[in-house]
Amino acid sequence: MRAAIVNQYGTPDTIELAERPAPTPGPTELLVRVHASPVTQGDRRVRAGDFPGFMATVGRLLMGWSGPRAAVPGSMFSGVVEAVGAQVTRFQPGDRVFGASMDSAHAELLVIDHAKAVAHMPEGVSFTDAAAVPFGAGTALPYLRELGEVKPGQRVLIVGAAGGVGRYAVQVARHLGARVTAVCRRDQEELVRALGAHAVILRESTDWREADETWDVIFDTSDVFTFEDARPRLAPEGRFLTLGLSTWSGVWDLLRSSRSSGQRARWTVVMNSQADMEEVAGLLASGAVRPVLGPSFPLAHLADAHRSLESRAVEGDVMIDVIAA
Secondary structure, three states: OEEEEEOOOOOHHHEEEEEOOOOOOOOOEEEEEEEEEEEOHHHHHHHHOOOOOOHHHHHHHHHOOOOOOOOOOOOEEEEEEEEEOOOOOOOOOOOEEEEEOOOOOOEOEEEEEOOOOEEEOOOOOOHHHHHHHHHHHHHHHHHHHHHOOOOOOOEEEEEOOOOOOHHHHHHHHHHOOOEEEEEEOHHHHHHHHHOOOOEEEEOOOOOHHHOOOOEEEEEEOOOOOOHHHHHHHEEEEEEEEEOOOOOHHHHHHHHHHHOOOOOEEEOOOOOOOHHHHHHHHHHHHHOOOOOOEEEEEEHHHHHHHHHHHHHOOOOOEEEEEOOOO
16 A cells, blocks of 8 residues: 655655555454545644654654654544454444544555544545544544533633634534634634634734633634733633643643632643544534635645645645545
């Protein structure tokens, strides 16, 4: 099978395309022929070894010191089941599936345990749409529902609302019944309103930290702001959610606020489950969330897809069409 290979951290030029033996599913695994896969910011970080702040050492200890332990990149996928292990009963060959594999999705075939973050694709949803959604929606759901404890009628501010997680955070917060304010650039306003934002703060004209309003939840998907930035704009028992934890001051904020009955800072490492993917499938089927698609590249041009993501000139999920020539 064809597969992308990354043997050392570096620029997109480190990505190679190679022939590798097809994987064989174990007793509890599915063999999936991959049709589509996104290139996410998580994929970019793993390829580049770009782990910010004190996470630089931790990230390399976990992911590999000089290069990724998993040589085949790609963390999200959609495709068709080709074979199943002897103990698998929930899936069968021919099923259309999607999910989060952590790695190995930028290849023609992958194996994933049947109990991991894999689910059946909703009827009528394309492979591209199904593959695009798990990263952003699968991050926004646990952040807003579990960490943010968002309830109907609450006020939620999404910072970086047009980004890879922010686009889905707007939709998930709206689905949870919140009144959503989005922070974005002027040229992104139409997009975030179309995704469900009730109000928009334009970065060029207003600093949300100086707004007159307060929010029950502030979700910084841009990994730029701190708990101290957010506190004046949080309700008395508000939650500040951040995707990044790259400074010791951020760690201190988490520890200090965890003992508070008032305002709190929250952060987590998202490890998607099968239940998460099934919920994402339901949101996708109902139209509660939808992807915003950016450019698409064949697997052989994966390096170009990474360059496109790094340019920050694209709006939408950068996709890989794995079955394209």
